[in-house]
Amino acid sequence: MDQSQSGTNGVGQRLRELRQKRGLNQQDLASADISVSYVSLIETGKRAPSETVLKALAARVGCTVDYLKTGRDDARVKELELKVAFGDMAMRNGSNGEALQSYSEALANAPLLGEQMVRRARLGQALAFEKLGRLEAAIQLFSTLHEDPAVVAGSVEWAQVAVALCRAYREAGDQVMSVEVGERALRTLDQLGLDVTDDHIQIGATLISCYYNRGDLTQAQLLVNRLTALAEQNGSRVARGAVYWTAALVANSSGRVEESLALTERALALMAETDNARHVSLLKINCADYLLDTESEDLDRAQQLLDEAQEAMLEVGTAAEQARLETAWARLALRQGAPEAAADRASRALGLLRNEARFESAFTRVVLAQAQFERGEAREGAETLRAVERQLGTIPANRNTAMVWRLVGDLWQAHGFTAEALTTYQRALSGVGLRPLRASSKVVAPLS
Template identity: 70%
Template structure:
């Protein structure tokens, strides 16, 4: 902490007040390393004492270094540190709003905290913003911490910040920045020549997910294969589980569903022996989704996984994560032929969403429309589908949007609206960068009469 944060005059004034209160003179504060004139200069605010001098003077006047420096006693500092610790605990328990409040209250008195404690509170605040869906605020805080000269490249803290920043850019829909941050961080690690740690493996795994969301499946597959080799050699169960998890999603995106199932099962086995309830729940939901998309789905197995996932997410998951699992349950009940239950689950997923500008809520609407249509309420289904269509038109165009648009087109086709289906398919192709041929009706061919063209 900067010794001048409270002002040298404040330190000098408190030192003088305590000296007089104890009935001491300046000579009583002097020592072999601290002259009487130096004490006088400190008391008049003309010199800022070093940490060693501050400690020596605090002992002589009978106070803490923190009080001499800031005017606050250790009890105040301890209370603020407990707020940060409470924020950490609340985050682990999924109480993200309470965590954010605790971190913010501690940071309101940041000058009283050590640099390490301030950094810890700011990181917690950023992660709480992320969990609450306030991604812009999270990115701003994470960027400040990541680019701080005090953050040592290659350290566990640095890797954690890089992972969080990649993740937030990805969730905000900025796939370009998510990949750029991840690639830059990986290049930095390579240039440092450091041994890979679990944090570094997690960074690579997050980069795989960013490649996948951007549609760069070849690169995602290459990085995932490299990480699996490294993780098996020296990674913890959590690191290995994370790598297999993302490799499963890449395989799914490439249409290799059976391979994706095997990778997800491997990831689940590794995660099952850890104490991370949230990761276990999310992975169960992913695994169940893969089962539902397989050629011969084991619906009871999928139901068990999704029910277990929901119990875990109710305990420590975010509203968005619970909503995504409810959407998977809705798809399960559609396959079971229980359309009313499917519609109820999809509606609950929409209720849990914090904003309409997310792919998850658009997908939930599509599932709701399908359940309504199969349940015999085609008019309501069409209304729901049009609401999903309007929502999709407001979102960024990428590979993810193409997948959802394709699903929209399939549902319009099933509802008997081929024109709407064709429009959705065309938007899906555009999302992948495949544009339609230019309209040639207004362009006359050489040697033709333009009026007759």
């Protein structure tokens, strides 16, 4: 095939690929001056279109004449790369909807972009879906990237995708898959024998949170111990902060509240100088929550932490993260003896969560119920607790849901609803894997 034929065939191939990608048929490209058969001849490389025909066809498939001729359109490529960069910036600023739109527009023209830029846009799109609560779509995209042979195991890109997939499964309530992804990633790193990097430490930190959600505090603590040593030896301030952040979560769940406070303060000190205002704010909310879990009367410190977190959360926090802040404010108001303010804050948090069937909104409703009881609204408080129970029935059981069941039981008990409290405590035990005895079973007394 001579040079002219080769160039003609390239034009036809690019025209066919773009047409099919946009869901068009050959008739869609035809006009009074361009017949369907002529389009077919161009696509098969049997005719070389004129400049006029090229211009008309390029307009119909959404590309430039230069792209049809050469496969390159430097101005268009630059424009699409800027869209991806804008998506990255929008994500950092918390504008997740704008980010998703930018990534999607770039991916609509994926044939014009290089493979690495396409993967970057797909990862950004998946992260935007995750931030917007569209976890099923996010998991599908993360999984495709995780299985892509071009994403080299052990690379920064691979580690970022592994962390994101592990986290998305965790947020979706699939604790089995979240742990499986995290453990498989750590095994891969061990087998590769690579030097420990911040990205590797982040995989472990995410896996710790998955163990926590599954209720496996022993495995979580063992991994905390391993990662703490690695982070202190090889990690940056951010990596060490991430480890102490998750270590605090495990310590708090094990009843070591003072230790969790110390670990969170240490994480804050490490991450305070970074430019990730969102993470620092989330840590401050955690620290305030841990203070409120104690009998400490240092409520001014909790208020200071929430004040400092509020500005950044309003700018870069997701709706769920802003709701966490409102719930923390509600808890503080209860400790300050202001149930009216607590109810207002809790209601605002539920509005941000849009009544989704999530652990966060169930927990917030418990706080709202407590405020209602303290305002003397026993009937409203009881109705709110029953709404919590209905909601918990739609969420996969894990340690978090068991904790909320326990809080519901405590409120029933505190306000004289003994039968309801007993039922709720049983649900709490079932949530951590302890099933009730069958009626015919006998309780065996322990050996003395």
